[in-house]
Amino acid sequence: MDRLCRWIPVVIVMTGVAIPSTLKAADAVPTVVKPSEHAHLAGAWLDKFHKPFDGFTMGLDIRLREEYARNFQSVNKEQGDGALPGPDGANAWDRQRYRARWSMSYAATPDIDIHARWVWEMSTYRHTPGKQHMDDEILLDRLNITWRNAFDTPLTLVIGRQDLNFGTGWLVSEGTPSDGGRTQFFDALRATYELTDRIKVDLVGILNYDTEDKWLHPLNHYDSKHFTDKQDEVGGIAYITDQWSESTTAEYYYIYKQDEPSTWSKMNASSRGIDDEIHTLGGALSGKFRDNWAYRMEIAKQFGKKNLESMSGLGSNNRLTYSLKDDRNSVLHFDYEYLSGNKPDTSKNEAFDPLWGEWSQTCRGGDIPGYLWASESVNYEAKNLHRAGIGYTFNLTPKWTLETSYNLMWADQEYRDTSGNPTMGPTGTQFSREGLFRGQLLMANLKYKCCKNLSMHFFLDYFQPGTFYSGEDRDHAVFLRYNLEFTF
DSSP: OHHHHHHHHHHHHHHHHHTTHHHHGGGOOOOOOOOOTTGGGOSHHHHHHHOSBTTEEEEEEEEEEEEEEESTTTOOTTTOOTTSOSGGGGOEEEEEEEEEEEEEEEEEETTEEEEEEEEEEEEEETTSSSOEEEOOOEEEEEEEEEETTGGGSSEEEEEEEEOOOOTTSSSBSOSOGGGTTSOOOEEEEEEEEEOSSSEEEEEEEEEEOSBTTSSSOOBTOOTTOBSSSSEEEEEEEEEEEEEEETTEEEEEEEEEEEEEEOHHHHTOTTSOOOOEEEEEEEEEEEEEETTTEEEEEEEEEEEEEETTEEEEEEEEEEEEEEEOOSTTOOEEEEEEEEEOOOOTTSSSBOOOOOTBOOSOOGGGTSHHHHHHGGGTSSTTOOOSEEEEEEEEEEEEETTEEEEEEEEEEEOSSOOOOTTOOSSBOTTSOBBOSSOOEEEEEEEEEEEEEOSSSEEEEEEEEEEEEOTTBOTTSOOOEEEEEEEEEEEO
16 A cells, blocks of 8 residues: 555646647647758657657657676775675676666646656676566656646756766766766755846755655666765755856855665664764855856865764865867866865774765766775765876867876875774775875776667776775776667
8 A cells, every 4th residue: 555655646747648638749840950971760659759748748769788896896806806706706797787767748828847767777687696677666867746836936946866966067967976876866856046147045845765665666677776974964955155256156055964874774784884973064155267267166165974973074176277279178187185084093083974965976087986985985975185287178079078087196195994903904905004095096988879769889098096995906907888878
């Protein structure tokens, strides 16, 4: 009965969307599409799919990925990445991912829209004995109502399952990190108020659960999958965007996040979620000057508690960009990022928490950095970091772009686990007292986009560990990905 009750709102929404199709389909007029070299990807049939009747639109995207990685958690070719089953501890990761998403929107009134999106992803793993795959779970990663000009005011409300991204996504972007790139949504209520022509205020309330079937039960639910890092999360965001001038924008924010070990986590002593209450105050300033230069500076201060310890962290993320304005659209960038680490000789926890910024941020090099942190805490929980980087992006041809970056990374403090052990991480990785240099990271991303329907990329991460790791754990790590996307 509980599952039936959860699905009643979904049935009502989808039924309300579907019924008008029998009334308006005959009135639809095919749109003439301009011929192109990829005309086979478009045409009247696609227009009919996108807009089967007035007020209702649909979309479909398919993503195919091949991923290969080696030593990306342990940085030790003898040890392997012990979290992965298979020969030699499976220090080589070989995975295929196939994701399809079907989106729907219905304009109930000129100011009220209903949005839904189904997602399905199958994964296969060649690095495990036999063929293992997950190919039967289908879930809603979007189900919300958007109300513009609410109460006859310059207020927009978005209620329900939705994506959230503030600033560059440094602290708020990924609501469901534990299922990787399959979904990233938040279960939230967002209110956006246009206070003046230049000032916008966002207020957000978040309630994310670790278990997948808390709000909307997936079809053919795969019980061992989780959304968060094994904790239930309550959050609130107050975010002000102030357009000082045409070239300068200021952002101010307060973020509240409370985590509690999930029910599943409490029953598994070896895999406990985090118990914390974090307050974050921050701001950012971005703009342009002298035609070619652009900048973004962001700083945030944290306080609260984590696992019964008081905490006080500091973080900053900064980028300076120079556009050459040549025929190749060449752009240089210079980065500096700081995330405080936990000092070994105090009663506080000084490590900065990335909040909902646990995703493969390209400014840090992409995927490898996220997995490296699994040897210290959990995947993508970046902290204890100084990063200095330089990058160059340019067009090889009108449809091919090469994005590159080189990062030098240091730890802010020596590694310590919860018992004060200075040498051994949760995955068995050994840390040294010889220095704080984490290592060098090279990233290259070759991207192709022919049109709005088809794109692909070839991605490389290469990491050379430094003295932060013990001499036995300084084997080079690599991550490769081929990604092909069709958008219909």
